[in-house]
Amino acid sequence: MYVTTSNVLTEPLTLMSIGLGLTAAILITIAVLVPPSGIKNSKNIEGRGLIYYTCALFMWASMADMSIQTAHFGFFMGLESNTDYFTNGEPYLMTPIGISTQYWNAIVNYVLYLFIIYKIDNNQDPRNFVLYWCGSICTSQFVLMSGILTGSYSDQLEYAVWMNVTFVVFPVWVLWKYLVKPRTDLPVKIAEKHQSGFLDLILSVGLIAASCLAFVRVLGAMGSKFPVMKYYATHYEPHLLDETDFGKTWALYSAMYGIPFQLAAVYGLRCPGKEWMLNLSVYYAASMLQGSFVFTSYSWYPSSEEQYRIPDESRSTVLCINIALVFLANLLMFRCLSDPGYFAPKPAVQDKKRK
Incomplete structure (x- = not known):
């Protein structure tokens, strides 16, 4: 220093x-x-x-x-x-x-x-x-x-x-x-039949909704004139339009990575044996937490430009949306890590049994 x-x-x-x-x-x-x-x-x-x-x-x-x-x-x-x-x-x-x-x-x-x-x-x-x-x-x-x-x-x-x-x-x-790198925490014995439960249904609906929001957010950040995208960017998260482009690149990142993974995760929750869910759900949870916190905090700083701050009438809504996204992502991670057997590929399990 x-x-x-x-x-x-x-x-x-x-x-x-x-x-x-x-x-x-x-x-x-x-x-x-x-x-x-x-x-x-x-x-x-x-x-x-x-x-x-x-x-x-x-x-x-x-x-x-x-x-x-x-x-x-x-x-x-x-x-x-x-x-x-x-x-x-x-x-x-x-x-x-x-x-x-x-x-x-x-x-x-x-x-x-x-x-x-x-x-x-x-x-x-x-x-x-x-x-x-x-x-x-x-x-x-x-x-x-x-x-x-x-x-x-x-x-x-x-x-x-x-x-x-x-x-x-x-x-x-x-x-x-x-x-x-192969995981070492997969169980040797898993149930032969898996059923997707009510939590998986809730997560699937949430992931689809998050994908829709990411689509609206990224197009709004890109300056779309379509009413829904334009209204969201100007009335809910104006920091997406900041000239530094940090808001735009966050929207782009959450769409480029978030949408494909979120839709793939819906499939992974419905079909057992998708080991990649265990790794990517952890990465996804951290991404949403870091990005949501950093960009929601824009309006907290006196140095932030007034025109890009979250409007007072939308502040509660925006906070609830971002908290929900973080909660959803980390709940998905908890779901995956708490039941790794659901995502363990059967061939790998059978090989362990032979050994």
């Missing part, structure tokens, strides 16, 4: 160099203090590998996010507020969406890192926490990076923005690794 008080060290290229240098130094230090030989990778144990050290490194980034934002607001160790880092490095972090994203990373993602590291150090499968973290950070990075490159900040990009590549590449790699 003290680095940002020097005019020499706030040059964009210098800031990026310092950031990359500190990242490498911290990663090496962590590897020396907590060597990978402590817990080795095996068939059912993750071990201290790239995922472990990625979490340790990103924890430092979370603390940096917290210190930068709190110092900006004048609450960090008595330092006066300054905007040097934002001006010369990542100016979009001064927006309401940028502030909420950094605080989310500093608090929620930090806790997830702790759980993942704890699970690995205690020879437990960290899969669900890893997937939840992937849903959280991939959502924030897709929205931020897409908005940066297309919105009003696209002509203010400095070298420091490229430090975000690390926070895009590693989470995507980790996500892919766990999507293709």
Whole structure:
């Protein structure tokens, strides 16, 4: 933080160099203090590998996010507020969406890192926490990076923005690794016949409704003149039209990923044996929680533009809609993880029985 008080060290290229240098130094230090030989990778144990050290490194980034934002607001160790880092490095972090994203990373993602590291150090499968973290950070990075490159900040990009590549590449790699990695929590014995219950019916109806809302939201964010889409965007969630494009990219992300998964999940709830439901439901739950919180919070900030705030007469409705979306997504995750046998593929179960 003290680095940002020097005019020499706030040059964009210098800031990026310092950031990359500190990242490498911290990663090496962590590897020396907590060597990978402590817990080795095996068939059912993750071990201290790239995922472990990625979490340790990103924890430092979370603390940096917290210190930068709190110092900006004048609450960090008595330092006066300054905007040097934002001006010369990542100016979009001064927006309401940028502030909420950094605080989310500093608090929620930090806790997830702790759980993942704890699970690995205690020879437990960290899969669900890893997937939840992937849903959280991939959502924030897709929205931020897409908005940066297309919105009003696209002509203010400095070298420091490229430090975000690390926070895009590693989470995507980790996500892919766990999507293709066989699960170890599937039951050996499952019922031969499964029946979809009343909860599955409620979830299916909710997922279809969520898909319809995502369709209306994304077309409204894209500037559709169709009355329903235009009315929703202007009277319920005007932040979708913010010139930074963060609202638009959130709507686009929730439609590109949300609609296909939500409709596929309806099928997965009706037809047993779809193992992919276990992984993707966790990712989906985190995505909806992170996105809904960050973008609903836009109207909480005094710095947000009046024309893009949720109108007072629609505030309760918008909050209820977003809370319902988050509740639905996390209820789906609970449904899947509480009964993994319903989603276990029969061939895999039969192979385990033979062994």
